[in-house]
Amino acid sequence: MVRELTPELAKIAKKELNENPKQVENDLQLLKDWISKQPHLKARTDDQWLIALLRGCKFSLERVKKKVDLYYTLRTTAPDITLRIRPTDPKFLEFFRLGTCLILPKPLDKLYPRVILIRAGRFDPATHNVGDLMCMLYYLVQIMVVEDDVACVMGTKIVTDYEGVTMSHFVQATPSMLKKMVAVSQDSMPLRLKGSHHINLPAGIEKIFTLIQGFLNEKAKQRLKIHKNVEELMEDIPKEIIPPEYGGKGPTIANMTEHWVSKFKEYHDWMIFEEQLGTDESKRIGPPIDADILEDGSFRKLDID
Structure with missing residues (x-):
């Protein structure tokens, strides 16, 4: 039904x-x-x-x-990527609680694409891999697909924060891994990508962006935006959904994290079948x-x- x-x-x-x-x-x-x-x-x-x-x-x-x-x-x-950390494994929630990947809330006064916040610098590349982060995103989106009509109709936007990202993080993004990441997240997932926004870019990331852009069509390239600061980001993303850690008025990262931890627990049997x-x-x-x-x-x- x-x-x-x-x-x-x-x-x-x-x-x-x-x-x-x-x-x-x-x-x-x-x-x-x-x-x-x-x-x-x-x-x-x-x-x-x-x-x-x-x-x-x-x-x-x-x-x-x-x-x-x-x-x-x-x-x-x-x-x-898709089964790197199984969502029914306790290690899945341990990694998720690092706050590397979160779904921001919906604005109260308007329909707007659901916003996904990615913070790769939150994980230690000595113990985790960028593929772990992609796995989090993969299963978060599945829950959105099942229960969020706004995401299914309006699509999603991704905000990537590079604070804390080091060269050790970058070297994990091999061309082969990038191909799979882009294929999984943008070409196979049900939700439409309506934009990608990037903040706190460290020096030297230009080569990574050039490589990624080579995988995208013109529409995707046009929707990729690099912001100088959070203030500039909030010209595109509603301030009311951005967490206070970034100067916004939304719920805290800790509260959002625990909300989605409860969702993963709720979907435990669903994920076993998945x-x-x-x-x-x-x-x-x-x-x-x-x-x-x-x-x-x-x-x-x-x-x-």
């Missing part, structure tokens, strides 16, 4: 995502039928999950088929779809919308 959107969200979904409430049930069934006929694919088929995928692809069944296949293929072929999903590449008919993503020298432009 799909949750009914608020009238305001429904209007946006119709205009921007081509959502037709009278057609949704049929679209969902077509997608379920297609999944059932893919011998290699073990995927979720609950309505709320599939409607998010459809919205993320503007109800293009061909696009959503590719996204479903890629999403679960990467679960199998990129476990160094860990069992993926693909059996030996049963796939045709070539692996992610070959152009994971092989060096052939990474395709990502489709950001």
Whole structure:
């Protein structure tokens, strides 16, 4: 059963995502039928999950088929990100409590893309890897997909704070890891990326940005912004959702962290089932779809919308 959107969200979904409430049930069934006929694919088929995928692809069944296949293929072929720390492992919450990845609250007075705050400098590169951070993001987004209609319709924005990031962090972002990170977070996840914002950039990061931008299409490049300070950031991101540690009026990082810790506990059984999903590449008919993503020298432009 799909949750009914608020009238305001429904209007946006119709205009921007081509959502037709009278057609949704049929679209969902077509997608379920297609999944059932893919011998290699073990995927979720609950309505709320599939409607998010459809919205993320503007109800293009061909696009959503590719996204479903890629999403679960990467679960199998990129476990160094998607299963690096399993969400049911106590170490998952230990790392999460470092505050490396958080979902900021919704503004009270307007609809706005959900904002994800990434703080890579919070983890020790001697004991953790940037892939651990990506794993946090991966599973946070899954919860948003299931329960947050604003995120599914309006999309997301990512704010990355580089304070505390050292060369030891940067060397973990190898070209191979960057390819997988971009593929997982931007090309396979159901939520649309509406912008990326970057603050507190240390010297020497230009090369990393040049490498990342080579993976993106023009729309994604245009939505990437580097801010000189938090004040400039708040010209784009509502001050009321930014935590007070950054001069905003939102809840503290500690409170947000514990809120999402409780969410992970709430979704424990859901995550156990999630860990069992993926693909059996030996049963796939045709070539692996992610070959152009994971092989060096052939990474395709990502489709950001």
